[in-house]
Amino acid sequence: MKNKIRFLFVVLALQAGVHSTLAQLTLGIAPAGGQSIIYWPTSSTNYTLQTTTNLATPNWVTASNALTVNAVVVTNSEPSGYFRLLAETNTTAGMVLIPAGSFLMGNYLFYNTATNDPDIPDAKPTNVYVSAFFVDANLVSYGQWQAIYDWATNNGYGFTNAGSGRGNNYPAVTVNWFDCVKWCNARSQQAGLTPAYYTDAGFTQVFTNGDNGMTVYLNLTNDGYRLPTEAEWEKAARGGLVGQRFPWGNSISENQANYEAEPGAYSFDLGPYTGYNTNFYANLFNSTSPVGSFAPNGYGLYDMAGNVQEWCWDWYGVPYGQPTTNNPTGPAGPSEISPGRLLRGGYWYSTANFARCNMRVFNLPQYANPETGLRCVRGL
Numbered sequence: 129m130k131n132k133i134r135f136l137f138v139v140l141a142l143q144a145g146v147h148s149t150l151a152q153l154t155l156g157i158a159p160a161g162g163q164s165i166i167y168w169p170t171s172s173t174n175y176t177l178q179t180t181t182n183l184a185t186p187n188w189v190t191a192s193n194a195l196t197v198n199a200v201v202v203t204n205s206e207p208s209g210y211f212r213l214l215a216e217t218n219t220t221a222g223m224v225l226i227p228a229g230s231f232l233m234g235n236y237l238f239y240n241t242a243t244n245d246p247d248i249p250d251a252k253p254t255n256v257y258v259s260a261f262f263v264d265a266n267l268v269s270y271g272q273w274q275a276i277y278d279w280a281t282n283n284g285y286g287f288t289n290a291g292s293g294r295g296n297n298y299p300a301v302t303v304n305w306f307d308c309v310k311w312c313n314a315r316s317q318q319a320g321l322t323p324a325y326y327t328d329a330g331f332t333q334v335f336t337n338g339d340n341g342m343t344v345y346l347n348l349t350n351d352g353y354r355l356p357t358e359a360e361w362e363k364a365a366r367g368g369l370v371g372q373r374f375p376w377g378n379s380i381s382e383n384q385a386n387y388e389a390e391p392g393a394y395s396f397d398l399g400p401y402t403g404y405n406t407n408f409y410a411n412l413f414n415s416t417s418p419v420g421s422f423a424p425n426g427y428g429l430y431d432m433a434g435n436v437q438e439w440c441w442d443w444y445g446v447p448y449g450q451p452t453t454n455n456p457t458g459p460a461g462p463s464e465i466s467p468g469r470l471l472r473g474g475y476w477y478s479t480a481n482f483a484r485c486n487m488r489v490f491n492l493p494q495y496a497n498p499e500t501g502l503r504c505v506r507g508l
Contacts, residue, residue: 220262220506224428228260231363235486236371245373250446251486253371256359257454263356263364264503266419266430267438271296273303273311280314286337287311289496294410297418299436299501305469305493306339308355308439308502315504316352324354340494346441346457353504358442358488359456360505361472365432365485367425373484375425375432380483382407385434386417386476387483397480404477414498415476433474433483436501440470444490466490475499 235251270293277291287310292302303311313323313334325335326345335344346354356364367375373396374380381398382389382405391399403409408417420430442458444466462468468490474483477499481487491497 222265223262223506224265226258226261226263226360226364226427228258230255230257231366232256232370233359233362233486245484245486247481248484248486248488250488252447254447254453256363256456258357258359258363259455260508261356261360262506262508263360263427263429264505265424265428267299267436267501267503269293269296269419270298270300273300276311276315276318279318280311280336283314283317284336285310285314288339288494292414292498294414294416295418298416299419299431301414301416301436301498301501302496303439303501304339304496305355305439305491306342306344307496309344310335310337311502312353312355312504316350319353321352321506322350324348324350324352340492348455348457348507351507353506355439355441355502356505357455357457358440358470358472361438361440362485364427364429364505365425365473367427367429367432369426373486375429375485376423380433380480384422385431385474385483386415386421387434387474388477388479390479394480408476412477417476431473433485434478435473435476436499437471437473437475437478437482437489439500439502440472442470444468444470444488467492469493471500 232253233251233256234253235245235248236253270291273291273293274296277287281287287307289303289307291300291307293300309325313325313336316323317334323334324347326347327333327335327338327342329345331345331347331350335342365375366372369375369377372378374384376384379396379398380387381400386405386408388404389397389399389402391397391402404415405417408421409415417431417435419435421435422430424430425432442456443460443462445459445463446465458470469492471489471491472487474480474487482489491500
Protein backbone atom coordinates (compact mmCIF):
# COMPACT_ATOMS: atom_id res chain seq x y z
CA MET A 129 0.00 0.00 0.00
CA LYS A 130 1.45 3.34 -1.04
CA ASN A 131 0.85 5.33 2.10
CA LYS A 132 3.23 7.28 4.31
CA ILE A 133 1.56 5.90 7.41
CA ARG A 134 3.09 2.76 8.89
CA PHE A 135 0.64 0.42 10.60
CA LEU A 136 1.36 -1.89 13.48
CA PHE A 137 -1.58 -3.33 15.37
CA VAL A 138 -0.90 -4.41 18.90
CA VAL A 139 -3.79 -6.45 20.27
CA LEU A 140 -3.79 -6.37 24.07
CA ALA A 141 -4.94 -9.38 26.07
CA LEU A 142 -6.11 -7.69 29.26
CA GLN A 143 -8.06 -9.13 32.13
CA ALA A 144 -11.09 -8.07 34.15
CA GLY A 145 -13.00 -6.02 31.68
CA VAL A 146 -10.64 -5.39 28.78
CA HIS A 147 -9.70 -8.26 26.50
CA SER A 148 -9.25 -9.30 22.91
CA THR A 149 -7.79 -12.26 21.10
CA LEU A 150 -6.65 -12.82 17.59
CA ALA A 151 -9.23 -15.56 17.22
CA GLN A 152 -12.02 -13.13 18.06
CA LEU A 153 -10.76 -10.03 16.28
CA THR A 154 -10.31 -9.83 12.51
CA LEU A 155 -8.80 -6.60 11.18
CA GLY A 156 -8.58 -5.37 7.65
CA ILE A 157 -6.91 -2.45 5.88
CA ALA A 158 -8.29 -1.27 2.56
CA PRO A 159 -6.85 1.51 0.35
CA ALA A 160 -9.25 4.29 -0.60
CA GLY A 161 -7.50 6.82 -2.78
CA GLY A 162 -5.11 8.81 -0.59
CA GLN A 163 -6.59 7.27 2.54
CA SER A 164 -6.63 3.93 4.32
CA ILE A 165 -9.72 2.38 5.88
CA ILE A 166 -9.33 0.18 8.95
CA TYR A 167 -12.28 -2.12 9.62
CA TRP A 168 -13.26 -4.84 12.06
CA PRO A 169 -16.43 -6.79 12.97
CA THR A 170 -19.42 -4.94 14.39
CA SER A 171 -20.48 -6.27 17.79
CA SER A 172 -21.42 -5.09 21.26
CA THR A 173 -17.73 -4.65 21.98
CA ASN A 174 -16.25 -1.15 21.82
CA TYR A 175 -13.01 -0.58 19.94
CA THR A 176 -10.62 2.34 20.41
CA LEU A 177 -7.82 3.16 17.96
CA GLN A 178 -4.66 4.60 19.49
CA THR A 179 -1.44 5.88 17.93
CA THR A 180 2.18 6.46 18.91
CA THR A 181 5.27 7.57 17.00
CA ASN A 182 7.80 5.53 18.97
CA LEU A 183 7.52 1.89 20.01
CA ALA A 184 10.68 2.01 22.14
CA THR A 185 9.08 4.50 24.54
CA PRO A 186 5.44 4.56 23.43
CA ASN A 187 3.07 7.32 24.39
CA TRP A 188 -0.28 5.96 23.23
CA VAL A 189 -3.01 8.51 22.51
CA THR A 190 -6.39 8.16 20.87
CA ALA A 191 -6.18 8.76 17.13
CA SER A 192 -7.88 12.07 16.45
CA ASN A 193 -10.23 10.70 13.80
CA ALA A 194 -10.94 7.34 15.43
CA LEU A 195 -14.55 6.49 16.22
CA THR A 196 -16.07 3.65 18.23
CA VAL A 197 -17.57 2.00 15.16
CA ASN A 198 -16.60 -0.86 12.91
CA ALA A 199 -14.62 1.26 10.45
CA VAL A 200 -12.19 4.14 10.76
CA VAL A 201 -10.69 6.29 8.02
CA VAL A 202 -7.07 7.18 8.71
CA THR A 203 -5.65 9.93 6.53
CA ASN A 204 -2.25 11.55 6.29
CA SER A 205 -3.48 14.19 8.74
CA GLU A 206 -2.47 11.68 11.40
CA PRO A 207 1.23 11.76 12.31
CA SER A 208 3.19 8.96 10.72
CA GLY A 209 3.52 6.24 13.30
CA TYR A 210 2.15 3.03 14.74
CA PHE A 211 -1.42 2.19 15.62
CA ARG A 212 -3.07 -0.29 17.95
CA LEU A 213 -6.66 -1.31 18.50
CA LEU A 214 -8.03 -1.82 22.01
CA ALA A 215 -11.07 -4.04 22.42
CA GLU A 216 -13.03 -3.03 25.50
CA THR A 217 -15.89 -4.93 27.11
CA ASN A 218 -17.70 -4.47 30.41
CA THR A 219 -16.14 -1.03 30.83
CA THR A 220 -16.91 0.52 34.22
CA ALA A 221 -19.53 3.24 33.80
CA GLY A 222 -18.13 6.75 34.12
CA MET A 223 -14.52 5.58 33.90
CA VAL A 224 -11.88 5.84 31.19
CA LEU A 225 -9.23 3.26 30.31
CA ILE A 226 -5.67 4.59 30.57
CA PRO A 227 -3.43 2.29 28.50
CA ALA A 228 -0.32 0.64 29.89
CA GLY A 229 3.04 2.09 28.97
CA SER A 230 5.87 4.40 29.94
CA PHE A 231 5.57 8.16 30.13
CA LEU A 232 7.81 11.06 31.09
CA MET A 233 6.84 12.04 34.62
CA GLY A 234 8.02 15.27 36.22
CA ASN A 235 9.20 18.78 35.43
CA TYR A 236 10.60 18.45 31.92
CA LEU A 237 10.60 22.25 31.65
CA PHE A 238 13.08 22.58 34.52
CA TYR A 239 15.76 21.52 32.04
CA ASN A 240 14.37 23.42 29.06
CA THR A 241 15.91 26.88 29.08
CA ALA A 242 13.47 28.12 26.43
CA THR A 243 10.45 27.56 28.68
CA ASN A 244 12.03 27.11 32.09
CA ASP A 245 10.00 26.26 35.22
CA PRO A 246 12.67 26.41 37.95
CA ASP A 247 10.18 26.56 40.84
CA ILE A 248 9.50 22.78 40.84
CA PRO A 249 12.87 21.24 41.82
CA ASP A 250 11.30 18.14 43.43
CA ALA A 251 10.09 16.58 40.17
CA LYS A 252 13.11 15.45 38.19
CA PRO A 253 11.93 13.99 34.85
CA THR A 254 11.72 10.22 35.04
CA ASN A 255 10.48 7.60 32.59
CA VAL A 256 7.89 5.66 34.56
CA TYR A 257 5.97 2.56 33.50
CA VAL A 258 2.33 2.31 34.61
CA SER A 259 0.06 -0.66 34.00
CA ALA A 260 -3.33 -0.07 32.39
CA PHE A 261 -6.05 1.17 34.73
CA PHE A 262 -9.49 2.74 34.78
CA VAL A 263 -9.99 6.25 36.17
CA ASP A 264 -13.10 8.29 36.89
CA ALA A 265 -13.70 10.71 34.03
CA ASN A 266 -14.94 13.24 36.58
CA LEU A 267 -14.14 14.19 40.12
CA VAL A 268 -16.31 12.38 42.65
CA SER A 269 -19.40 14.58 42.94
CA TYR A 270 -21.08 15.47 46.21
CA GLY A 271 -24.18 13.54 45.16
CA GLN A 272 -22.06 10.46 44.45
CA TRP A 273 -20.19 10.89 47.74
CA GLN A 274 -23.43 11.14 49.72
CA ALA A 275 -24.93 8.01 48.15
CA ILE A 276 -21.91 5.84 49.02
CA TYR A 277 -21.48 7.55 52.42
CA ASP A 278 -25.06 6.73 53.39
CA TRP A 279 -24.61 3.10 52.33
CA ALA A 280 -21.29 2.87 54.19
CA THR A 281 -22.52 4.32 57.48
CA ASN A 282 -25.38 1.79 57.41
CA ASN A 283 -22.91 -1.05 56.86
CA GLY A 284 -20.36 -0.62 59.63
CA TYR A 285 -18.20 2.21 58.28
CA GLY A 286 -17.18 5.19 60.40
CA PHE A 287 -16.07 8.55 58.99
CA THR A 288 -14.45 11.56 60.61
CA ASN A 289 -15.90 13.95 58.05
CA ALA A 290 -19.28 13.69 56.37
CA GLY A 291 -18.02 15.68 53.38
CA SER A 292 -19.64 18.69 51.79
CA GLY A 293 -20.35 20.19 48.39
CA ARG A 294 -21.87 23.19 46.68
CA GLY A 295 -24.47 20.93 45.05
CA ASN A 296 -24.96 17.34 43.95
CA ASN A 297 -23.14 17.89 40.64
CA TYR A 298 -20.26 19.77 42.26
CA PRO A 299 -17.12 18.07 43.63
CA ALA A 300 -17.25 16.47 47.05
CA VAL A 301 -14.89 18.39 49.36
CA THR A 302 -13.91 18.59 53.05
CA VAL A 303 -12.87 14.93 53.02
CA ASN A 304 -9.63 13.77 54.58
CA TRP A 305 -7.40 11.06 53.16
CA PHE A 306 -8.58 8.36 55.57
CA ASP A 307 -12.23 9.07 54.79
CA CYS A 308 -11.51 8.91 51.06
CA VAL A 309 -9.81 5.54 51.43
CA LYS A 310 -12.72 4.15 53.45
CA TRP A 311 -15.18 5.60 50.94
CA CYS A 312 -13.31 3.79 48.13
CA ASN A 313 -13.68 0.52 50.03
CA ALA A 314 -17.38 1.14 50.56
CA ARG A 315 -17.85 1.94 46.87
CA SER A 316 -16.09 -1.34 46.05
CA GLN A 317 -18.18 -3.45 48.40
CA GLN A 318 -21.44 -1.88 47.25
CA ALA A 319 -20.45 -2.73 43.65
CA GLY A 320 -19.49 -6.31 44.53
CA LEU A 321 -15.76 -5.69 44.04
CA THR A 322 -12.86 -6.64 46.30
CA PRO A 323 -11.68 -3.67 48.43
CA ALA A 324 -8.14 -2.38 48.01
CA TYR A 325 -7.39 -1.11 51.54
CA TYR A 326 -6.74 -3.10 54.72
CA THR A 327 -5.53 -2.62 58.29
CA ASP A 328 -3.09 -5.55 58.14
CA ALA A 329 -0.26 -6.58 55.83
CA GLY A 330 -1.97 -9.93 55.20
CA PHE A 331 -5.00 -8.16 53.66
CA THR A 332 -7.53 -9.90 55.88
CA GLN A 333 -9.18 -6.94 57.62
CA VAL A 334 -10.91 -4.41 55.36
CA PHE A 335 -10.30 -0.81 56.43
CA THR A 336 -13.68 0.53 57.55
CA ASN A 337 -12.92 2.55 60.68
CA GLY A 338 -10.06 4.64 62.03
CA ASP A 339 -8.22 7.83 61.23
CA ASN A 340 -5.03 9.58 62.34
CA GLY A 341 -2.41 7.07 63.42
CA MET A 342 -3.87 4.15 61.46
CA THR A 343 -1.57 2.19 59.17
CA VAL A 344 -3.33 1.42 55.90
CA TYR A 345 -2.15 -1.29 53.51
CA LEU A 346 -2.86 -1.23 49.77
CA ASN A 347 -3.51 -4.35 47.71
CA LEU A 348 -2.98 -3.29 44.10
CA THR A 349 -3.99 -6.71 42.76
CA ASN A 350 -7.61 -6.34 43.87
CA ASP A 351 -10.25 -4.98 41.49
CA GLY A 352 -11.80 -2.46 43.87
CA TYR A 353 -11.85 1.33 43.71
CA ARG A 354 -8.91 3.21 45.17
CA LEU A 355 -7.06 6.51 45.07
CA PRO A 356 -4.57 6.83 42.20
CA THR A 357 -0.88 6.54 42.83
CA GLU A 358 1.02 9.72 42.07
CA ALA A 359 2.33 8.18 38.84
CA GLU A 360 -1.14 7.08 37.76
CA TRP A 361 -2.55 10.53 38.49
CA GLU A 362 0.13 12.34 36.48
CA LYS A 363 -0.10 9.98 33.52
CA ALA A 364 -3.87 10.44 33.45
CA ALA A 365 -3.60 14.22 33.85
CA ARG A 366 -1.21 14.62 30.93
CA GLY A 367 -3.73 13.05 28.58
CA GLY A 368 -1.03 11.60 26.32
CA LEU A 369 0.97 14.83 25.97
CA VAL A 370 4.69 14.92 26.75
CA GLY A 371 6.44 17.64 28.74
CA GLN A 372 3.55 20.12 28.77
CA ARG A 373 2.61 22.24 31.78
CA PHE A 374 -1.11 21.54 31.66
CA PRO A 375 -3.36 18.69 30.47
CA TRP A 376 -3.90 20.55 27.17
CA GLY A 377 -0.62 22.46 26.56
CA ASN A 378 1.76 25.06 27.97
CA SER A 379 -0.60 27.91 28.91
CA ILE A 380 -3.83 28.31 30.87
CA SER A 381 -6.81 30.67 30.83
CA GLU A 382 -10.14 31.00 32.65
CA ASN A 383 -12.01 29.18 29.89
CA GLN A 384 -9.88 26.07 30.47
CA ALA A 385 -9.97 25.67 34.26
CA ASN A 386 -11.35 27.02 37.53
CA TYR A 387 -8.39 28.75 39.23
CA GLU A 388 -7.26 32.19 40.44
CA ALA A 389 -5.73 34.02 37.48
CA GLU A 390 -2.63 36.20 37.91
CA PRO A 391 -1.39 36.82 34.36
CA GLY A 392 1.08 39.43 35.62
CA ALA A 393 2.83 36.84 37.79
CA TYR A 394 3.11 33.93 35.35
CA SER A 395 3.91 34.14 31.66
CA PHE A 396 1.88 30.98 31.01
CA ASP A 397 -1.26 32.45 32.63
CA LEU A 398 -3.35 34.10 29.94
CA GLY A 399 -6.06 35.30 32.32
CA PRO A 400 -7.55 37.30 30.65
CA TYR A 401 -8.29 39.06 33.96
CA THR A 402 -6.81 38.87 37.47
CA GLY A 403 -8.73 37.04 40.17
CA TYR A 404 -11.12 34.13 40.64
CA ASN A 405 -13.03 32.62 37.76
CA THR A 406 -16.04 34.92 37.53
CA ASN A 407 -18.18 32.18 36.00
CA PHE A 408 -18.18 30.22 39.28
CA TYR A 409 -16.97 32.39 42.14
CA ALA A 410 -19.34 32.61 45.11
CA ASN A 411 -17.08 32.90 48.17
CA LEU A 412 -13.66 31.86 49.39
CA PHE A 413 -15.06 28.82 51.21
CA ASN A 414 -16.58 27.06 48.21
CA SER A 415 -16.38 28.35 44.66
CA THR A 416 -16.10 25.02 42.91
CA SER A 417 -17.49 24.55 39.41
CA PRO A 418 -19.82 21.69 38.43
CA VAL A 419 -17.85 18.59 37.48
CA GLY A 420 -17.13 18.47 33.75
CA SER A 421 -17.55 22.22 33.17
CA PHE A 422 -14.44 22.47 30.97
CA ALA A 423 -13.16 20.56 27.96
CA PRO A 424 -11.56 17.16 28.74
CA ASN A 425 -7.93 16.29 28.17
CA GLY A 426 -6.69 13.83 25.53
CA TYR A 427 -7.84 10.84 27.59
CA GLY A 428 -11.34 12.24 28.07
CA LEU A 429 -10.79 13.30 31.71
CA TYR A 430 -12.26 16.46 33.23
CA ASP A 431 -10.93 18.84 35.87
CA MET A 432 -7.39 17.47 35.94
CA ALA A 433 -6.31 21.10 36.54
CA GLY A 434 -8.10 23.42 38.93
CA ASN A 435 -11.50 23.17 40.65
CA VAL A 436 -10.36 20.94 43.55
CA GLN A 437 -7.07 19.22 44.32
CA GLU A 438 -7.14 15.43 44.53
CA TRP A 439 -5.79 13.02 47.13
CA CYS A 440 -3.30 10.40 45.92
CA TRP A 441 -2.14 7.22 47.64
CA ASP A 442 1.54 8.17 47.96
CA TRP A 443 3.38 9.76 50.81
CA TYR A 444 5.34 12.79 49.63
CA GLY A 445 9.00 12.06 48.88
CA VAL A 446 11.95 13.60 47.03
CA PRO A 447 12.69 12.71 44.32
CA TYR A 448 9.19 11.22 44.20
CA GLY A 449 10.26 8.74 46.85
CA GLN A 450 9.84 6.00 44.28
CA PRO A 451 11.40 2.63 45.04
CA THR A 452 10.97 1.69 41.40
CA THR A 453 10.02 3.20 38.05
CA ASN A 454 7.68 0.25 37.39
CA ASN A 455 4.26 1.05 38.90
CA PRO A 456 5.76 3.15 41.73
CA THR A 457 3.70 3.64 44.88
CA GLY A 458 5.87 6.19 46.68
CA PRO A 459 7.72 5.96 50.01
CA ALA A 460 6.82 3.26 52.51
CA GLY A 461 5.78 5.92 55.04
CA PRO A 462 6.14 9.53 56.16
CA SER A 463 9.55 11.10 56.51
CA GLU A 464 11.21 14.08 58.17
CA ILE A 465 10.78 15.94 54.88
CA SER A 466 7.04 15.44 54.97
CA PRO A 467 4.45 13.64 57.09
CA GLY A 468 1.90 14.23 54.34
CA ARG A 469 0.11 12.45 51.52
CA LEU A 470 0.22 13.91 48.04
CA LEU A 471 -2.36 16.23 46.54
CA ARG A 472 -2.43 17.01 42.83
CA GLY A 473 -4.15 19.32 40.36
CA GLY A 474 -4.66 22.69 42.04
CA TYR A 475 -7.99 24.24 43.06
CA TRP A 476 -10.29 27.20 42.48
CA TYR A 477 -8.41 29.71 44.65
CA SER A 478 -4.90 28.51 43.78
CA THR A 479 -2.92 30.28 41.08
CA ALA A 480 -1.92 28.83 37.71
CA ASN A 481 1.37 27.42 38.97
CA PHE A 482 -0.50 24.94 41.18
CA ALA A 483 -2.58 23.69 38.24
CA ARG A 484 0.48 22.34 36.38
CA CYS A 485 0.65 18.59 35.80
CA ASN A 486 3.99 18.29 37.61
CA MET A 487 3.20 20.44 40.67
CA ARG A 488 3.47 18.41 43.88
CA VAL A 489 1.90 19.46 47.19
CA PHE A 490 0.97 17.51 50.30
CA ASN A 491 -1.12 17.68 53.44
CA LEU A 492 -1.51 15.66 56.62
CA PRO A 493 -3.87 12.78 55.81
CA GLN A 494 -6.15 13.61 58.75
CA TYR A 495 -6.87 17.12 57.43
CA ALA A 496 -10.07 17.87 55.50
CA ASN A 497 -10.21 21.13 53.58
CA PRO A 498 -12.85 22.80 51.37
CA GLU A 499 -10.52 22.76 48.35
CA THR A 500 -9.74 19.03 48.51
CA GLY A 501 -11.62 16.15 46.87
CA LEU A 502 -10.92 12.92 45.01
CA ARG A 503 -11.38 10.74 41.95
CA CYS A 504 -11.05 6.96 41.92
CA VAL A 505 -9.14 4.46 39.83
CA ARG A 506 -9.43 0.70 39.37
CA GLY A 507 -6.91 -1.86 38.22
CA LEU A 508 -7.75 -4.33 35.44
